[in-house]
Amino acid sequence: MRYDFDRVIDRRNTDCIKHDRNTALFGTEDVLAMWVADMDFPCPEPVLEALRRRLDHPILGYSFAPDSLYQAIIDRMQRLYGWAVKRDWISFTPGVVDGVHAAVRALARPGDGLIVQPPVYFPFFPAVTDNGCQIVNNPLRLDGGRHVMDFDDLARSFTPDGSFLGKPRRIEGLILCSPHNPVGRVWTADELRRLGEICLANDCVIVSDEIHCDLLVGSAVHTPAASLSPELAQKTITLMAPSKTFNLAGLAASFAIIPDSGLRKRFQRARAGGGGVNVLGLVAMEAALRDCDDYLAQLNAYITGNVEYFAGAVAGIPGLRLVPPGGPEGTYLAWVDMRELGLDDEALKDFMLRKARIATSYGAIFGAGGEGFQRFNLACPRSVVEEAVARLKAAVAALRSG
Numbered sequence: 006m007r008y009d010f011d012r013v014i015d016r017r018n019t020d021c022i023k024h025d026r027n028t029a030l031f032g033t034e035d036v037l038a039m040w041v042a043d044m045d046f047p048c049p050e051p052v053l054e055a056l057r058r059r060l061d062h063p064i065l066g067y068s069f070a071p072d073s074l075y076q077a078i079i080d081r082m083q084r085l086y087g088w089a090v091k092r093d094w095i096s097f098t099p100g101v102v103d104g105v106h107a108a109v110r111a112l113a114r115p116g117d118g119l120i121v122q123p124p125v126y127f128p129f130f131p132a133v134t135d136n137g138c139q140i141v142n143n144p145l146r147l148d149g150g151r152h153v154m155d156f157d158d159l160a161r162s163f164t165p166d167g168s169f170l171g172k173p174r175r176i177e178g179l180i181l182c183s184p185h186n187p188v189g190r191v192w193t194a195d196e197l198r199r200l201g202e203i204c205l206a207n208d209c210v211i212v213s214d215e216i217h218c219d220l221l222v223g224s225a226v227h228t229p230a231a232s233l234s235p236e237l238a239q240k241t242i243t244l245m246a247p248s249k250t251f252n253l254a255g256l257a258a259s260f261a262i263i264p265d266s267g268l269r270k271r272f273q274r275a276r277a278g279g280g281g282v283n284v285l286g287l288v289a290m291e292a293a294l295r296d297c298d299d300y301l302a303q304l305n306a307y308i309t310g311n312v313e314y315f316a317g318a319v320a321g322i323p324g325l326r327l328v329p330p331g332g333p334e335g336t337y338l339a340w341v342d343m344r345e346l347g348l349d350d351e352a353l354k355d356f357m358l359r360k361a362r363i364a365t366s367y368g369a370i371f372g373a374g375g376e377g378f379q380r381f382n383l384a385c386p387r388s389v390v391e392e393a394v395a396r397l398k399a400a401v402a403a404l405r406s407g
């Protein structure tokens with residue numbers, strides 16, 4: 006079927022974090038909500054249909070993941086990536102963040118180090134520190150207006166005796182964001198291979214958050230890190246979910262793929278008591294992964310159009326720079342460098358909320374390298390992106406004129 010992503014859907018009064026808490030979060034109702042990463046688009050019809058069918062039964066008791074769901078995941082990994090995943094490798098979690106926390110507990114003891122690559126999805130930081138571990142930053146580098154990984158810095162993070170930051174503890178893992186939120190990079194197979202070599206050489210497990218793997222702008226191609234070699238697969242915990250792609254975040258349904266049996270047991274032990282996916286999440290996940298390729302193709306085409314429009318418009322606003330200049334390669338999140346406006350973080354927040362009247366995600370929360378940037382969620386009807394551009398233009402013009 007054809008989806009109408011231009012349609013503006015009123016989401017107010019649905020207890021929706023993105024639109025129903027503006028006053029509580031931002032002190033005003035008068036903002037365009039372009040912050041949290043969920044979409045203002047309808048979910049795919051096959052998912053809604055599967056949920057309706059399940060709800061025709063009057064009992065929603067304890068449920069398990071059926072064979073057909075495992076098969077949907079296995080088939081999808083084969084179809085999209087040529088990656089032969091075995092059923093045993095799959096575990097279910099209510100969220101990818103839950104999976105990141107469990108992975109940290111599975112890998113490290115308090116005091117150990119975990120590498121993150123800021124600016125990066127900010128819940129990675131508490132996943133490390135709330136578990137008593139230490140953050141080791143391997144900041145991304147801006148290279149020709151595009152972020153790249155700093156492999157030399159990464160290699161230097163590891164020392165021959167395993168110590169780091171002067172502490173006698175080991176670096177046990179690297180939390181990878183692939184594709185990368187907020188900088189919108191879709192890491193190439195070569196970049197991931199290089200990263201993998203360094204991690205393998207240092208016995209460091211990759212926790213690969215691939216929640217944005219389906220959201221590809223233009224001709225970008227996603228490669229699961231673990232699909233690159235059997236050796237890397239044994240040292241990788243891959244976390245995926247249908248939640249971003251098919252707008253199902255409220256159903257709390259995700260999965261982990263862990264080929265190494267020892268690592269998998271540690272992950273499952275770390276999650277003990279944490280629960281799995283609820284009955285409606287299981288139903289929705291299966292339909293999304295199996296029956297919604299058509300939706301995804303239309304979605305990516307629409308988001309690509311939004312990105313192109315936004316990139317063109319931002320290029321014409323003095324003081325703003327999109328990174329990369331053409332917009333994100335993956336995700337629907339645009340990362341805008343506003344440092345040339347000369348505002349400190351508080352002033353920039355105030356400018357976005359009171360002058361531009363747009364609720365974005367503030368760059369500084371993403372860690373080192375995020376200061377002076379704003380993250381815009383472009384998963385909304387084109388008319389909303391147009392309104393955001395008009396507001397931004399007017400606010401920047403007013404700022405510049407005095």
Ligand SMILES: Cc1ncc(COP(=O)(O)O)c(C=O)c1O
Nearest residue numbers: 042100101102103126186214216
């Ligand atoms: C990189 C990344 N990981 C995880 C999440 C959230 O995952 P979940 O809601 O499944 O915990 C997000 C949401 O924005 C994200 O961008």
